[in-house]
Amino acid sequence: MEDRLRLAVGIMGNAASLLLYAAPILTFSRVVRKKSTEEFSCAPYIIALLNCLLYTWYGLPVVSYRWENFPVVSINGLGILLEFSFVVIYFWFASARGKMKVAVTVTPVILVSCTTLIVSSFAFHDHRHRKLFVGSVGLVASVAMYGSPLVVVKQVILTKSVEFMPFYLSFFSFLASSLWMAYGLLGHDLFLAAPNLVGCPLSILQLMLYCKYRKRGIVEEPNKWDLEKNDEKSKHLQLATNESTY
Numbered sequence: 001m002e003d004r005l006r007l008a009v010g011i012m013g014n015a016a017s018l019l020l021y022a023a024p025i026l027t028f029s030r031v032v033r034k035k036s037t038e039e040f041s042c043a044p045y046i047i048a049l050l051n052c053l054l055y056t057w058y059g060l061p062v063v064s065y066r067w068e069n070f071p072v073v074s075i076n077g078l079g080i081l082l083e084f085s086f087v088v089i090y091f092w093f094a095s096a097r098g099k100m101k102v103a104v105t106v107t108p109v110i111l112v113s114c115t116t117l118i119v120s121s122f123a124f125h126d127h128r129h130r131k132l133f134v135g136s137v138g139l140v141a142s143v144a145m146y147g148s149p150l151v152v153v154k155q156v157i158l159t160k161s162v163e164f165m166p167f168y169l170s171f172f173s174f175l176a177s178s179l180w181m182a183y184g185l186l187g188h189d190l191f192l193a194a195p196n197l198v199g200c201p202l203s204i205l206q207l208m209l210y211c212k213y214r215k216r217g218i219v220e221e222p223n224k225w226d227l228e229k230n231d232e233k234s235k236h237l238q239l240a241t242n243e244s245t246y
Contacts, residue, residue, distance in 0.1 A: 006186040009186060014075040017176045021079045021083065022082065026168070042090045042091075042098070042101070042102050045086045046105045050112060051141045051145040052077075052079035053113040056072075056076040063130045069192075087106065116134060143198050174203035177200045178200055
């Protein structure tokens, strides 16, 4: 019964995570349309890529026992494709400085992933120690993934605008972290439950900020056409005043 419940929660977690990983499609369609990354940060997507790489490896039979964590493998495998696509799009439309930041951030991700894979394969010879090692690295990556939107949270607080913190990203993050926390607790797997104990409150914080600032738009500077119209209005008012004086 417990295994069936865990599988059901895993399937729901897959659905929520799919929505979470797919949510930035709207953001990147805007990037492609405007041919600019604007003020969006690529860090959350790069860290999410690292998280997907590590947990795909964690769920495979090389580390886990047989296919006990198949739901983890399936969703994180798909996450690798999506997050990698987002990083490539961001890199393509970023400025020279932005491209440099992406390259500097992606390099450690590749190194950590490859090192974890090699060490866990050759330095450990049983599932227990492999899960302990890969799970520990994945735990750090997951906490970083859920904490990465704090950069955007800071921007929301400073600008009092949620333009660069999409609601669906925060909502699906909360939904996915809640379900995967339950999945990890049902399977007595600390490395799946613990990161989501951090993810839940952080997602709630983002939702609270969205509710607070969602009605506040960005105050745009008047353009030249608006200034010209204002000048014309001022001239007409001045002429009307002079005529009434005479």
